[in-house]
Amino acid sequence: MKTYVILISLLLAAWSLAGCTGMVVVDTTAPPTIGPSGPGSSLGQRTKTSGCVANNALPDTACTPGAVFPDATVDKICTPGYSSGVRNVPSSEKDDVYAEYGVATHEPGQYEVDHLVPLELGGSNDIANLWPEPADPAPGFHEKDQVENYLHDQVCSGKMPLSQAQTQIATDWYSVYKSLP
Secondary structure, X not given: OHHHHHHHHXXXXXXXXXXXXXXXXXXXXXXXXXXXXXXXXXXXXXOOOOOOOOEOOEOOOOOOOOEEOOOOOHHHHOOOOHHHHHOOOOHHHHHHHHHHOOOOOOOOOOEEEEEOOOHHHOEOOOHHXXXXXXXXXXXXXXXXXXXXXXXXXXXXXXXXXXXXXXXXHHHHHHHHHHOOX
């Protein structure tokens, strides 16, 4: 119980520092989705489908906890062409992602609907794994691409287990970016 009180206190403090006003927009037209809404295993519980707010370089974990294909293996993801063979994010799903994060309009190249756990690490196309990642300010999707490539290389060279790479990128890819050689 003490751990939960501390965690809630830290979250409230972070929320306050981020300038949140306490106003929450709730979508009452659709029931909340818990867990993945399509094929994939969630890395966390998806508890929000609207009012999502990115925290600098990281997505809202209540909306985008990450999800992976349960049948993704090192052999599969390290096979050239794997990512293009499993990529399937229709425009309607991208529109849903933008709506969840309150992005009503954007310029080309301003955002990328990105897989939190990239396809090249077994990430799923499930909405629990997608978020509108900005290009600017840095770090943005260009810097995250470097992390994706680095972790993919680590997994495919046998230097890191796939599950560890998936967890690292889903929980805090920016920390991995800051530690890149």
